Amino acid sequence: MKLLSKLLLLALLVALPTSTLVAANTPKDKTDKEIMRKVDALMKKMTLREKIGQLIQLRPSEGDITGPDGEQLKVEDFIREGCCGSLLSVASPDEIMRFQRLAVDSSRLGIPLLFGHDVIHGCRIIFPENLGVSASWDVEAAERLARVSAEEAAAFGIAWTFSPMCDVSADPRWGRVSEGSGEDPYLGAAMARAMVRGYQGDDLSDPNTILACVKHFAAYGAPQGGRDYNTVDMSERMFRDRYLPPYRAAIDEGAATVMTSFNDFNAIPATGNKWLMRTVLRDELGFDGFVVTDYNAMHEMVAHGVAADGKEAAAMAFDAHVNMDMVDCDYLMYGEELVRERRVSEKTIDELCRAVLVAKFRLGLFDDPYRYGGDRYETAMYKSENLKIARDVARKSMVLLRNENDLLPLDGNERMALIGPFGDSGSEMLGSWSAFGEGDRSITFLEGLQERFGSENVAYTEGCKPLEQIEGGIDAAVAAANGADVVLLALGLPNKCSGEAASMTSIELPQPQLELLDAVAATGKPVAILLVTGRPMDITDEVGKVDAVLVTWHAGTMAGAALADVVSGDFNPSGRLTMTFPYDIGQVPIHYSMKRTGRPMPSPDARAKYLSRYLFTPNEPLYCFGYGLSYTTFDYSDLKVLTPEVKIGEPVRVSVKVTNSGKRDGDEVVQLYLHDKVASTTRPVRELKGFRKVALKAGESKVVEFTIQPEDMAFCRADMEFAQEPGDFDVWIGHDSNAPLHGGFTVKQDIRK
Helix, strand or coil, rough: CCHHHCCCCCHHHHCCCHHHHHHHHCCCHHHHHHHHHHHHHHHHHHHHHHHHHCCCEEEEEHCCCCCCCCCCEEEEEEHHCCCCCCCEEHHHCCHHHHHHHHHHHHHHHCCCEEEEECCCCCCCEEEEHHHHHHHHHHHCHHHHHHHHHHHHHHHHHHCCCCCECCCCCCCCHHHHHHHHCCCHHHHHHHHHHHHHHHHHHHCCCCCCCECCCEEEEECCCCHHCCCCCCCCCCHHHHHHHHHHHHHHHHHHHHEEEEEECCCCCEEEEEHHHHHHHHHHHHHHHCCCCECCCCCCCHHHHHHHCCCCHHHHHHHHHHHHHCCEEEECCCHHHHHHHHHHHCCCCHHHHHHHHHHHHHHHHHHCCCCCCCCHHHHHHHCCCCCCHHHHHHHHHHHHHCCCEEEHHHHHCCCCCCCEECCCCCCCCCHHHCCCCCCCCCHHHHHCCHHHHHHHHHHHHHHCCCCCCCCEECCCCHHHEEEEEEECEEEEEEEEHHHHHHCCCCCCCCCCCCHHHHHHHHHCCCCCCCEEEEECCCCCCHHHHHCCCCCCEEEECCCCCCCHHHHHHHHHHHCCCCCCCCECCCHHHHHHCCCCCCECCCCCCCCCCCCCCCCCCCCCCCCCCEEEECCCCCCCCCEEEEEECCCCCCCCCCEEEEEEEECCCCCCCCEEEEEEEECCCCCCCCEEECEEEEEEEEEEECCEEEEEEEEEEEHHHCEECCCCEEEEEEEEEEEECCCCCCCCEEEEEEEEEECCC
């Protein structure tokens, strides 16, 4: 058992039925026994209201809180009363210390507070948005991101982050795709595991570790219409096959907390959904930490129409064994009353409270309430070695989609015109959910390029704002382009068009930017678009007007330095898409792992009408999952299925030869896809089941071997069991989800079983 699982063992109390709690209530080692002894001793001193208080998270910036009888209570009053377990989004280390002293010195039992914040892709040093990080296909990079984030957050005073976001999504209209790892559950699971390791390390008592939080449980990435907070309607089979794996992976890695999602699932909001929170999360996945609602999600069950008021909402959440109420205070306002009415047992309150206290003991907060923050704040931020990590992650995340006539990399002798609203904006490099990031500390594209190529070789003009024209802006841009040998056009979507509550029906470039692009392209100068975005975009028309397209994402604090590395060729781009770029918005939601239909398209150029196709638009996207160019080329050959016939429960080994056939050293993301040819349920046409990032020198070849585990071939069968079936499988290995190099193998039933 992983160390972290051992450390959090007895928090399983919070959601399992009483009959299953007895077996789980046995500490595994002396540390567990000592912590449980201390927790039990503390709880014997606590009143019912103080226990409920540990289940409350408040946000000081929200000001006064109105109670059910209209009285006004301040956050400080709750803390002094011992009725606050956690504070959310406290914006300064000094304030964190002030609130912690108030809790320790002024409440009856001196129970320390747990401070949480949305440290999603960095704390002070901001990394690319998570979708960009996933495009690196580098799990070690994701782990390093989380490790640096934890180090800075801990020094700031934060002991709990609401990350990783494990929501699979294939709908670029949904703004929160920027926070996740894209459309694929296998890749998403790998990234989720890495980030949990980075945040939590091997031992939560290490003062540089923080609690991870798996969110949003569950299926939040599939809102109807791509509209945030909207209804999710899917089958249990789809949920288990496609959406559950990243959550499961993060929990298996030992994530300490889980956050409920805003959406309903099977017509019950997640925060009050016993099947999700108890049957699936606790019983099936074995989660033994504590669960927090999303912001105000408990009271929102009233708006959902499943609870008449906050009291009923609290009763539903208690019944689902949700441990912590984020912000809305329904637990505190109605918890005691619900116990008096015997609608909620005090035993349930004890179980929920115990899990929160266990986490605080694991973090060492009872030994030293001030271990997070304090004197180390100034020395922990913006460390040079961590800035190098951010630069490396940013350049690995960038995806080259087009490079006609090898426009990139630039050799440094060209006169460059950097044009566009994102060319010299540090704040727009940070993206959504940028924690405590500081735009004035970001290296802009202009600064990075001038540092690399010389300020005399890089002219800049804004051209337009992200969403509006500038008087004379286009004329200035045309003049700059005419005076240059090559144009770098920094276009895309601003921070406010990514993240929560940023859903869009159009994912095209805004009209002012389209006009700027047309004017600059009309000069006839070579043009490369630097696409600043937190989501896939509809750029089909724009691609044909330019020579190169480099997706930079919102690349973070070191954006400009990373861009200069890529544009100069000092770093060979190795990013690959983890969400499909549609050919047309009407294809959305679109992803590579679609199910096969009864009337599939036999080829992209098929002309028959009565097939699963559009009348005037191709089925194929503009750029598929896994796609991305390099400054070199890679060839694949000699795919070998080393175990062409196996029994159920046995792994399959496959190898392929990969050759760097170009003239530059580079990294290739070798991708393996499977298809179950005949199964008891319809299966996707392809599914990613392996990937390897391989460094190859010019002319070098390597044989890359994959081991396909039995669980990689399992799925939610017709009998609803998640397991393997015997049968024949296709396997492809190559550069992206359209990889042509093909093999096959057979899985046979073991008749001895």
